[in-house]
Amino acid sequence: MDFKDLSYILAIEEHGNISKAAEALFLTQPSLSRFLQNTESYVGQPLFNRIGNRYVPTYIGERYIAKAKEILNLKKELDQEVGDILKHDSGLLNVGFPAMRGTYMLPCTLPIFHSLYPKVKIQIHESSSSHLNEMILNGSIDLAFYNQPDANQNIETEIISHEEMVLVMSPDNPLCEFAYPMEGCRYPHLDLKHLVEHDQGVIMQNPNQRTRTIVDRLFRQQHITPNIILETSNIRAEAELASRNYGVCFITETHLKHMKLEKPLRYFSVGEPSTPINFVAAYRKNSYLPYHATEYIKIVRDFT
Known part of the structure; x- marks a missing residue:
């Protein structure tokens, strides 16, 4: 059993199908089928249940796959560390x-990184914060940048900057008149109870997005059930709709700073008295962080 064999098992698990796994591995289907049969014979138990054309891991298969991922992640870290020791001018960095x-951070940070390390290739993975967490833990990416998640004992975070999540709406929205200055707030404070009292429609991000998690928690803490009129992952669309007085929404300051909208928006602090958020760099705890990852973190920190 070698590293290549482990990657074959993971490919079958990922694709759930021998034909698709063989295609991804540039093998013939009979070759991969024979490999799996020999491996299961060696283990003494089937690693996958065959359900039609689908290959679903058995319990032993799940344990085998989990350990295979750990082993391949350790090999990846070793390769990265050895590469860093030998030279700093080339490599591959996976960033989420x-x-x-x-949209606005990559154009400002990648050219700087490329000018310093022209032989280092960066692969960008765009996804929700929750999925980026999974990718960090399974070793698919080296690090990610996002709003700080709930504590995870297996993820290390470094604070890049502090910002505030604000409630935004059109200046024509009558709720604007209920806002007032409050100590500790960067913007006029607006009590969320007014959203319910005036049956205000709220545009929300999808449940797997970090801002949505924070907003849901905020409503629960204040025992409020919002009138959700739309859910979308498109943050710019949220802002455009709110600027046209189609509901209100919650967006972090930095996003708003980089948006050029046709119509203006009003910003309001919400919470007790506001809702601060840390923007962080995140990576797997107790694992080797590549040299170029630490360098890219520095560039992102300078940008923000």
Whole structure:
């Protein structure tokens, strides 16, 4: 059993189908089928249940796959560390961003990184914060940048910057008149109870997005059930709709700073008295962080 064999098992698990796995591995289907039969014979138990054309891991298969991922992650870290020791001028870095962050951060940070390390290739993975967490833990990416998640004992975070999540709406929205200055708030404070009292429609991000998690928690803490009129992962669309007085929404300051909208928006602090958020760099705890990852973190920190 070698590293290549482990990667074959993971490919079958990922694709759930021998034909698709063989295609991804540039093998013939009979070759991969024979490999699996020999491996299961060696183990003494089937690693997958065959359900039609689908290959679903058995319990032993799940344990085998989990350990295979650990072993391959350790090999990846070893390769990275050895590469860093030998030279700093080449390599591969896998970085994750939520799509909106990537829109304005990548054009400002990647050219700087490339000018310093022209032989280092960066692969960008855009996804929700929750999926980026999974990718960090399974070793698919080296680090990610997003709003700080709930504590995870297996993920290390470094604070890049502090910002505030704000409630935004059109200046024509009558709720604006209920806002007032409050100590500790960067913007006029608006009590969320007014959203319910005036049956205000709220545009929300999808449940797997970090801002949505924070907003849901905020409503629960204040025992409020919002009138959700739309759910979308498109943050810019949220802002455009709110600027046209189609509901209100919650967006972090940095996103708003990089948006050029046709119509103006009003910003309001919400919470007790506001809702601060840390923007962080995240990576797997107790694992080797490549040299170029630490360098890219520095560039992102300088940008923000």
